[in-house]
Amino acid sequence: MNSDRRPDAEIRSLATPLARVADLSPLVRRAGQSRFVCVGEASHGTHEYYRWRALLSRRLIQEEGFTWIGVEGDWPDCWRINRWVRGHADQELTAPQLLAGFERWPTWMWANHDVAEFLTWLRTYNLARPEPERVGFYGLDVYSLWDSLWQIMTWLETNAPDAVSTAMRAWQCFLPYGEDPQRYAWSTRLVPNSCESEIVSLLVQVRRQTRERMQWDEDAFDAAQNAEVAADAEHYYRTMVRGDRQSWNIRDHHMTDTVGRIAEHLGPNSKGLVWEHNTHVGDARATDMAQAGLVNVGQLLRERYPGEVMLIGFAGYRGTVLAAGSWAAPEQAFTVPDARPDTHEGLLHDTLHEPAVLLFGEERSGPWLSRRLGHRAIGVVYDPTRESGNYVPTRIGERYDALLWLEETTALQPLHHEPQPLEPELATEPTGF
Known part of the structure; x- marks a missing residue:
């Protein structure tokens, strides 16, 4: 050679x-x-x-x-x-x-x-x-289902109170699962019911309310992205608990779409x-x-x-x-x-x-x-x-x-130690496969 x-x-x-x-x-x-x-x-x-x-x-x-x-x-x-x-x-x-x-x-x-x-x-x-x-x-990332729902509710209450009822329907659909998206996802394996329609309706409503405002209102952009996160997170968790590796693709498509939305927003x-x-x-x-x-x-x-x-x-x-x-x-x-x-x-x-x-x-x-x-x-x-x-x-x-x-x-130096979880968590996919 x-x-x-x-x-x-x-x-x-x-x-x-x-x-x-x-x-x-x-x-x-x-x-x-x-x-x-x-x-x-x-x-x-x-x-x-x-x-x-x-x-x-x-x-x-x-x-x-x-x-x-x-x-x-x-x-x-x-x-x-x-x-x-x-x-x-x-x-x-x-x-x-x-x-x-x-x-x-x-x-x-x-x-x-x-x-x-x-x-x-x-x-x-x-x-x-x-x-x-x-x-x-x-x-x-796509994991913040509950935090994103809360941020949407807060924004709608101030800026679009007529749309709060749509957000409440989505919130109440998830409420029985105690702010645990994995518990919600497991329930959809046992009973063929989900909150998909409620979260999609919320996404459509938030898109409508924020479309014009995002050009000048950073908080509207935040609300719009939280709605995208909530919709994709609901889909991601339902897919993940079925052991379907397509949950990886849902997550990476979401992250790529978010890159595109940020770039479009910033010009x-x-x-x-x-x-x-x-x-x-x-x-x-x-x-x-x-x-x-x-x-x-x-x-x-x-x-x-x-x-x-x-x-x-x-x-x-x-x-x-x-x-x-x-x-x-x-x-x-x-x-x-x-x-x-x-x-x-x-x-x-x-x-x-x-x-x-x-x-x-x-x-x-x-x-x-x-x-x-x-x-x-x-x-x-x-x-x-x-x-x-x-x-x-x-x-x-x-x-x-x-x-x-x-x-x-060498190892990273954390700012604090991890708290011990109150109950076991399901593994998601934060690093790879």
Whole structure:
């Protein structure tokens, strides 16, 4: 084999060192040409992924004019952050105090020191600029059924009291399930009744009431998005309890649709950053997800906005990670073992031996970029003794446009410990599959 056709030779030709913020410059210049830049993470519990993502985002905001961030978090929680970082509400609170409002497990995804540090910076950045130039922070996820219903009710009572009766019918339909969407979903398995018609009627009503107002009223935009969340959450939970993997597609379609709504609301000159796990950011068509009929945010954005999207992944070799031993259990720091030799991580370690930025060009048919190997993905529930299940078969050059490689990583530092749940929770899908 010719030396320039070896995987290690190709890796070395693509890699530049990653030690300082200045080392991100080629990636910043390339990403600045895109309308949407999705920045992943190989776990939800690794300090270095959060830190480098924040540093990259800061430069893209300052130097390339990115105007909003959408994250793998609930809309109502992130809307409170959005109002805080833009100077609209809760200005007496610090970022850690604001993040204490995240209550859905796993809270460490957002209530951690790295996110608090970034949000503190973002608020300071925003307050030094006129209102139209301030950067927003939004939640893309689908889980907040009850919180979103409550926010809709509050908005309608003030702005469209004639429509409150529609909202009350939806609220009363869900009321017997004690604000537990999973209990509601289980009930639909036993009895073929659901709240689908009530929630769809509410969605239609809220769309009608907010359509014109959204152009000038941020609260109307919030209400409209909460209605979309409530409708999709009802569908998601009903599908999930049936063990149907299409719940994954419902969730990723919802997150992609939300990206589109934010971009439309902020106008054609807006530029968005998307923070999610690699399993959502990296194009699903380059993995075995495609064979299972699954899609994800990275794939859908590429399909909807051709030529306007950049996908950036993360990978690491060894270290520690914050995760839980079982669903809804308290968090703990686990040791992440050396990556398996027959994986992308193993090959990167053997070739580079130090952190690097790998920026891919137009030609991606080389022996590494086109090679199908395992690519590690760690979820919020983690068992280091079962490493074989953590690798997603991946063609890295099709999955991403760039990769940030880290040799050694450390666990996130949460702002507080997870509360013990009052009753068992069903596993949803916050990180992957």
